[in-house]
Amino acid sequence: MTTPAGIDPRGPRFAATITAVLLLVATFLALVGISTTPSGPASFGWFAYQPLANATYTPTGWAISSAPLGQRALDPGFLLTVVIALLFLWGVVSPRTAPWSALFRTLVRPRLAPPTELEDPRPPRFSQGVGLFVVGVGLVLHLAGVPWALPIATAAAFIAAFLNAAFAFCLGCQLYLLLQRIGLIGRTAPAA
Amino acid sequence: MSPALALGVAAALLALATVVGLVLRRRDGRRRDGGTLRFDPADAAEELGSRATLVQFSTEMCARCPQVRRLLRAYASDHDDLRHIEVDLTHRPDLSARYKVLQTPTTFLVDGSGAVRARFHGVPHRHALTEAVAAV
Numbered sequence: 079m080t081t082p083a084g085i086d087p088r089g090p091r092f093a094a095t096i097t098a099v100l101l102l103v104a105t106f107l108a109l110v111g112i113s114t115t116p117s118g119p120a121s122f123g124w125f126a127y128q129p130l131a132n133a134t135y136t137p138t139g140w141a142i143s144s145a146p147l148g149q150r151a152l153d154p155g156f157l158l159t160v161v162i163a164l165l166f167l168w169g170v171v172s173p174r175t176a177p178w179s180a181l182f183r184t185l186v187r188p189r190l191a192p193p194t195e196l197e198d199p200r201p202p203r204f205s206q207g208v209g210l211f212v213v214g215v216g217l218v219l220h221l222a223g224v225p226w227a228l229p230i231a232t233a234a235a236f237i238a239a240f241l242n243a244a245f246a247f248c249l250g251c252q253l254y255l256l257l258q259r260i261g262l263i264g265r266t267a268p269a270a
Numbered sequence: 271m272s273p274a275l276a277l278g279v280a281a282a283l284l285a286l287a288t289v290v291g292l293v294l295r296r297r298d299g300r301r302r303d304g305g306t307l308r309f310d311p312a313d314a315a316e317e318l319g320s321r322a323t324l325v326q327f328s329t330e331m332c333a334r335c336p337q338v339r340r341l342l343r344a345y346a347s348d349h350d351d352l353r354h355i356e357v358d359l360t361h362r363p364d365l366s367a368r369y370k371v372l373q374t375p376t377t378f379l380v381d382g383s384g385a386v387r388a389r390f391h392g393v394p395h396r397h398a399l400t401e402a403v404a405a406v
Contacts, residue, residue: 102280106277106280109271195337201331201333237286237287255359
């Protein structure tokens with residue numbers, strides 16, 4: 079695999095800034111939504127009504143476990159996180175046409191001085207995949223009724239996006255060697 | 271969760287992320303102990319410098335490696351007894367395991383006998399390099 083053409087390193091950081099803001103908002107929405115809501119009052123009375131005499135009520139449960147799938151899916155935090163996941167997916171599949179990348183090229187970059195250095199586009203693209211995986215796990219667990227899964231997943235993705243935006247810290251670059259050791263990527267040299 | 275509490279949690283998350291970023295920035299480029307590692311020049315198919323060698327570990331997709339390459343090359347050319355060699359870890363997980371390299375760029379300062387005297391993760395600070403070379 080030959081090295082692809084370099085990209086302006088400020089593009090991925092611009093995208094990471096917008097993504098970090100979206101993820102922080104999604105975390106807030108997830109925290110006030112159904113993911114963190116404890117169960118409401120029992121739906122049956124406390125009288126000695128024989129058919130319900132053996133029914134038990136666990137006040138320490140979570141509302142999401144007993145909520146129908148539609149209610150879980152209509153949670154505002156969930157909906158915003160789905161949008162964010164689709165943006166990550168777009169960034170993995172076609173980075174050049176992804177919204178923030180296109181926005182950077184048309185609106186921001188003409189106003190900046192030319193870049194002093196170009197970077198390989200593959201690590202940022204890999205980082206989009208990492209973000210997709212993390213929020214994807216949160217979305218699936220949320221639909222499965224696991225409480226707190228969604229805000230924890232969006233918070234983790236937020237930290238990675240924020241570190242990239244504010245400190246130019248590339249989590250994907252850090253993970254590469256680790257994943258290589260585990261054997262998931264890059265072990266064999268490609269045929270020249 | 272009440273919106274006020276959620277807002278507080280979000281603010282705490284932002285603060286936590288900022289602290290993590292500042293800690294990582296501080297640790298980046300500092301001189302660290304080389305431990306008991308020894309560098310084998312056969313791994314780079316090059317010879318060691320007479321006094322010391324700056325061994326840079328890179329991968330194909332490392333954003334900051336070109337910058338470190340230029341820095342170390344310029345630094346080594348200023349000193350006659352220093353050499354700069356580069357090792358590509360992209361397809362060599364055995365080397366990254368042997369030398370305990372977890373991120374790129376990582377730079378070793380290796381003395382004439384092959385002992386690793388110092389290591390730097392990220393872009394090395396110039397003053398930290400000078401101190402480490404002086405200690406060899």
